[in-house]
Amino acid sequence: MLKVQEADRLLKLPIYVFAQLDKVKADMAAKGMDLIDLGMGNPDIPPPPEIIDSLVESLKNPENHRYPSFEGAPEFKAAVASWCKRQYGISVDPEHEVVTLIGSKEGVVHFAFAYINPGDITLVPMPAYPAHFRGTILAGGEPHILPTTEHKGYIPDLKIIDPAIADKAKMMIISYPSNPTGAVATREFYAECVAFCKKHNIILVHDFAYAEIYFEGQKPISMLSIPGAKDVCIEFHTTSKTFGMPGWRCGFAVGNRQLIESLRKIKTNLDYGLFTAVQKAAIAAMTLDESAYIAKVRATYQSRRDLFVDGLNSLGWKVSKPKGSMYVWFPVPQGYDSTEFCMKIIEKTGVVFAPGVAFGELGEGYLRAALIGSEPRLAEALERIKKAGFRYA
Numbered sequence: 001m002l003k004v005q006e007a008d009r010l011l012k013l014p015i016y017v018f019a020q021l022d023k024v025k026a027d028m029a030a031k032g033m034d035l036i037d038l039g040m041g042n043p044d045i046p047p048p049p050e051i052i053d054s055l056v057e058s059l060k061n062p063e064n065h066r067y068p069s070f071e072g073a074p075e076f077k078a079a080v081a082s083w084c085k086r087q088y089g090i091s092v093d094p095e096h097e098v099v100t101l102i103g104s105k106e107g108v109v110h111f112a113f114a115y116i117n118p119g120d121i122t123l124v125p126m127p128a129y130p131a132h133f134r135g136t137i138l139a140g141g142e143p144h145i146l147p148t149t150e151h152k153g154y155i156p157d158l159k160i161i162d163p164a165i166a167d168k169a170k171m172m173i174i175s176y177p178s179n180p181t182g183a184v185a186t187r188e189f190y191a192e193c194v195a196f197c198k199k200h201n202i203i204l205v206h207d208f209a210y211a212e213i214y215f216e217g218q219k220p221i222s223m224l225s226i227p228g229a230k231d232v233c234i235e236f237h238t239t240s241k242t243f244g245m246p247g248w249r250c251g252f253a254v255g256n257r258q259l260i261e262s263l264r265k266i267k268t269n270l271d272y273g274l275f276t277a278v279q280k281a282a283i284a285a286m287t288l289d290e291s292a293y294i295a296k297v298r299a300t301y302q303s304r305r306d307l308f309v310d311g312l313n314s315l316g317w318k319v320s321k322p323k324g325s326m327y328v329w330f331p332v333p334q335g336y337d338s339t340e341f342c343m344k345i346i347e348k349t350g351v352v353f354a355p356g357v358a359f360g361e362l363g364e365g366y367l368r369a370a371l372i373g374s375e376p377r378l379a380e381a382l383e384r385i386k387k388a389g390f391r392y393a
């Protein structure tokens with residue numbers, strides 16, 4: 001047995017609740033339980049044929065199997081710039097203000113390494129997508145939590161941040177539509193974020209992973225659409241959720257030239273960029289007729305959301321319908337913590353949710369359901385929960 005300790009950066013990470021969950025899932029599956037796994041936000045709606053055909057075609061060209069360029073092919077970056085203009089009304093210079101990523105998680109975490117020194121502070125609203133605080137911890141920094149609550153729509157109050165912390169903070173990470181809460185933010189809040197970051201000389205990171213997953217026609221806005229945002233902001237995008245390509249590992253960042261340059265610099269020392277065939281397929285994705293695919297994806301998540309929330313409410317919950325993302329965030333009944341309740345539901349029903357504590361300590365008391373099953377599967381999950389006697393009381 002090696003007597004070598006892991007680096008402090010690993011020891012400082014909070015426990016990874018999903019590992020515990022995986023063990024229980026494996027045990028239940030071994031016992032023959034038919035699991036309905038709504039635990040991970042792993043999209044199940046496949047990409048359309050145009051994207052797959054493009055990948056297959058690209059695979060036949062030997063040139064595409066070589067190392068790609070670090071920062072992305074010029075045609076990929078041009079497609080990103082056109083997509084950003086068309087979808088969000090923002091202008092980015094493809095040469096200096098775009099970088100490809102091996103998925104946006106990779107980008108968000110490595111961006112922390114580009115700016116965070118040991119002891120530096122990142123402001124992170126919580127509950128949060130774990131990479132938003134874990135990236136800073138891995139880089140040796142300290143996440144400073146901005147509490148958010150259901151009552152205030154899961155939007156942090158920037159006015160109550162201690163001015164000494166605000167002055168010391170180096171970065172703030174905002175992300176709407178939100179994973180895990182499904183909350184969306186207003187233009188006024190974004191304008192407040194930009195003004196706050198300018199005032200305190202803070203880098204503003206906007207993780208826009210769920211840019212296209214929204215409901216009732218209320219399209220989320222890009223942080224970069226706020227006048228002056230580009231002075232302080234970098235925004236992360238992904239094809240994972242929009243085009244059902246999570247396994248392809250394709251994303252991009254756009255925004256402030258200096259911030260993009262720093263991210264490129266760190267990435268040139270870590271990876272070799274994004275597989276050219278995937279870049280070509282992503283170009284096909286970004287030039288699809290929107291009504292043909294993305295609108296259907298949205299409609300699918302919306303009717304799953306309605307079915308699931310209505311089902312929970314018929315079991316005593318009082319959950320309102322999230323306005324975006326692909327999650328339903330709902331409270332744990334009295335007497336349990338989120339991990340306990342999650343494990344109990346798995347054992348009794350085979351339905352897997354994510355315990356809220358996985359999204360930081362302020363996620364305790366909640367569960368997250370990812371809407372990644374067909375409607376009949378979601379209905380079955382609810383039926384099993386009902387039969388097992390779980391209710392919200």
Ligand SMILES: Cc1ncc(COP(=O)(O)O)c(C=O)c1O
Pocket residue numbers: 041102103104105106129175179207209237238239240246249250251
């Ligand atoms: C808020 C948020 N950002 C980023 C990601 C990662 O996406 P990608 O597949 O692009 O790495 C996720 C995935 O669940 C997410 O929820």
